[in-house]
Amino acid sequence: MTLLAVERIKLFSTRSPYWCTALALVLGVGLTAIITGTSEKGQMSIGLTQLGSSQLALAVVLVMSALAVTTEYRFNTIRATFLAVPGRTSALIAKTVVVAFIAGVLGEIIAFGSWGLAKVMSPTSDLAINTGAEWRHVAGVGLLYAVGAVLAIAVGILVRQTAGAVAILLVWNMLLEGLIGIIPKVGIKIQAWLPFQNANHFLALGGGNAADQPGAGIDFKLSQWGSLAYFAGIAVALLVVALVVAKRRDA
Amino acid sequence: MIQAVRLRKHYGRTKAVDDLSFTVKPGRVTGFLGPNGAGKSTTMRMILGLDTPTGGDVTIDGKYYTELKQPLRKVGALLDAKWVHPNRSARAHLKWMAVSNKIPASRVDEVLEIVGLTEVAHKKAGGFSLGMSQRLGIAGALLGDPEVLLFDEPVNGLDPEGILWIRQFMHRLADEGRTVFVSSHLLSEMAQTAQDLIVIGKGQLISQTTTEQFISDATQDHVRVRSPHAVKLREILAANATVTEDAVDGALVVHGIPAPQIGEIAAENQIVLHELSPQRGSLEEAFMQLTKESVEYHAH
Numbered sequence: 254m255t256l257l258a259v260e261r262i263k264l265f266s267t268r269s270p271y272w273c274t275a276l277a278l279v280l281g282v283g284l285t286a287i288i289t290g291t292s293e294k295g296q297m298s299i300g301l302t303q304l305g306s307s308q309l310a311l312a313v314v315l316v317m318s319a320l321a322v323t324t325e326y327r328f329n330t331i332r333a334t335f336l337a338v339p340g341r342t343s344a345l346i347a348k349t350v351v352v353a354f355i356a357g358v359l360g361e362i363i364a365f366g367s368w369g370l371a372k373v374m375s376p377t378s379d380l381a382i383n384t385g386a387e388w389r390h391v392a393g394v395g396l397l398y399a400v401g402a403v404l405a406i407a408v409g410i411l412v413r414q415t416a417g418a419v420a421i422l423l424v425w426n427m428l429l430e431g432l433i434g435i436i437p438k439v440g441i442k443i444q445a446w447l448p449f450q451n452a453n454h455f456l457a458l459g460g461g462n463a464a465d466q467p468g469a470g471i472d473f474k475l476s477q478w479g480s481l482a483y484f485a486g487i488a489v490a491l492l493v494v495a496l497v498v499a500k501r502r503d504a
Numbered sequence: 505m506i507q508a509v510r511l512r513k514h515y516g517r518t519k520a521v522d523d524l525s526f527t528v529k530p531g532r533v534t535g536f537l538g539p540n541g542a543g544k545s546t547t548m549r550m551i552l553g554l555d556t557p558t559g560g561d562v563t564i565d566g567k568y569y570t571e572l573k574q575p576l577r578k579v580g581a582l583l584d585a586k587w588v589h590p591n592r593s594a595r596a597h598l599k600w601m602a603v604s605n606k607i608p609a610s611r612v613d614e615v616l617e618i619v620g621l622t623e624v625a626h627k628k629a630g631g632f633s634l635g636m637s638q639r640l641g642i643a644g645a646l647l648g649d650p651e652v653l654l655f656d657e658p659v660n661g662l663d664p665e666g667i668l669w670i671r672q673f674m675h676r677l678a679d680e681g682r683t684v685f686v687s688s689h690l691l692s693e694m695a696q697t698a699q700d701l702i703v704i705g706k707g708q709l710i711s712q713t714t715t716e717q718f719i720s721d722a723t724q725d726h727v728r729v730r731s732p733h734a735v736k737l738r739e740i741l742a743a744n745a746t747v748t749e750d751a752v753d754g755a756l757v758v759h760g761i762p763a764p765q766i767g768e769i770a771a772e773n774q775i776v777l778h779e780l781s782p783q784r785g786s787l788e789e790a791f792m793q794l795t796k797e798s799v800e801y802h803a804h
Contacts, residue, residue: 259604266596267589329587332554333644336581337604339553339570503555 256338256347263330264321264351273317274359278366281310285367289374297378299387300458302371306363306394307456308467311401312423314356318402319418321352322409335504342496345410349492353402360398364391389477390458396481397452404448404488410495425449434471444471448487451480505530506551506652506685510560513546513707520546522707523560528685528700530651533678535698535715536687539795543707544687545583548656551685552581564652576605580645581654585637590630594621594640597629598647607648615643635666642673653677655686659693671697691791695719705795727763729756729770730779737775741766755779 264270284305289297322345325331338344368391372380382388405422412418430447434440444450453468455477475483506528513521521543528534538544549555551562553569561568564579572578588597598612616622619639624632629640638658645653655674659667674697678684688694694701694715701718703710711718728750731737738756741747745760758766763782770777 259600262600262603267591328589330589333587335554336552337576337601339575
């Protein structure tokens with residue numbers, strides 16, 4: 254608990270988490286507002302409300318989480334941290350828990366904020382959350398962010414540089430996994446086992462307009478919750494590697 | 505007590521610290537002296553568990569730093585004053601450190617007061633001058649009221665006022681019975697601060713002794729003599745001493761015979777003296793002499 258308090262103080266005594274949070278909110282909810290504003294009257298769907306949260310704002314959350322670690326290396330406060338808490342693993346796990354929790358809460362705020370805004374802007378659309386799939390599609394965003402934060406922190410610990418970590422995360426999430434789908438025949442088979450594709454699969458609504466949703470056309474072998482567990486498994490595995498490296502490496 | 509036993513740190517083929525053994529005694533200021541690149545900072549990082557030694561070990565009262573439960577209460581360290589997030593206030597910086605070692609929040613205000621940063625406690629540390637950053641670093645080191653304190657080049661880049669402040673501060677800490685281990689590449693600085701000296705060069709121990717002993721061993725006394733009959737005097741003195749000539753003003757520089765005796769010899773031989781002055785070798789010269797074999801990069 255002590256270490257969680259330490260990481261909370263550290264995180265909220267700098268400005269970047271506030272800026273990133275604000276940016277994620279503006280981008281996530283803002284995209285929904287634009288989509289709602291330009292869609293035909295009464296044609297807004299739950300799937301469309303979460304494009305901003307699950308794609309655009311996610312990238313900002315990944316950056317925020319990586320920054321929580323890389324700025325410590327950038328300003329050498331990681332050394333001050335390890336002097337105060339020589340058990341590096343527990344210090345880094347505490348940081349991961351705090352950042353993942355904040356990311357999760359932020360995810361729920363952006364997801365339900367987007368949904369609420371769409372409901373207000375387009376009252377004639379059917380935006381009621383009725384089915385389990387619909388609940389998962391909206392409320393699941395928080396879980397996605399929390400897992401994404403763990404993954405981003407692991408990358409941050411391994412790379413230690415802001416520019417490197419951010420480039421890796423953004424290229425990986427926004428380009429690499431999508432581009433692999435272009436490879437003939439095997440592309441979509443590989444994609445079925447890529448972490449961010451599985452994250453998309455977890456949120457997928459299915460149903461009538463499944464073809465328009467992220468992750469469409471991929472032959473997933475896992476159930477939707479299985480996909481989330483797989484995504485989380487990869488994030489945790491990467492974090493374990495990062496913790497081992499951080500423990501052995503000279504600070 | 506800090507004890508290093510056959511401590512080694514190798515980076516590939518570079519031996520930053522090589523077979524270094526020393527003891528830092530409690531209740532004294534011990535200077536850690538060596539030219540730039542001698543391995544002082546590396547040694548300090550190993551003491552504090554930041555770097556893992558390639559071989560040997562270093563303990564604080566018999567324990568590794570990483571074994572300490574609340575290390576800030578036992579050991580306070582200032583390795584680099586810039587290890588602060590520039591957007592974090594001085595108080596917030598000390599606050600998280602205090603919380604991490606269960607140190608009461610009131611202690612944060614206390615140490616800010618001690619180092620004179622109360623006025624700027626809420627200001628961002630990124631805007632601090634080097635002197636202020638140094639004070640903040642010292643506040644952090646003092647936070648847990650530790651018995652052992654480590655400072656790495658604390659006066660580097662400070663103005664004379666800052667240097668004086670730090671020097672007096674270290675004396676105060678030692679007077680309070682704390683163990684102070686402070687590194688520097690300036691012997692003149694250490695001569696005024698430290699009671700004991702550990703001198704290293706190229707990662708190896710050159711000498712461990714009291715400062716007084718080190719200075720008297722290292723500095724050679726000589727006598728400057730000027731006389732209108734310099735040639736004659738030189739002949740007489742050369743029988744029992746090494747005599748050289750000062751390149752600047754042609755005065756004789758005599759090693760091996762104390763000044764009173766030179767005066768007597770001159771009187772016996774009816775030689776007029778214009779100057780007879782005992783000289784003490786400079787500390788820096790002595791230090792250069794000792795460490796010249798182990799300086800990493802020479803200027804030619």
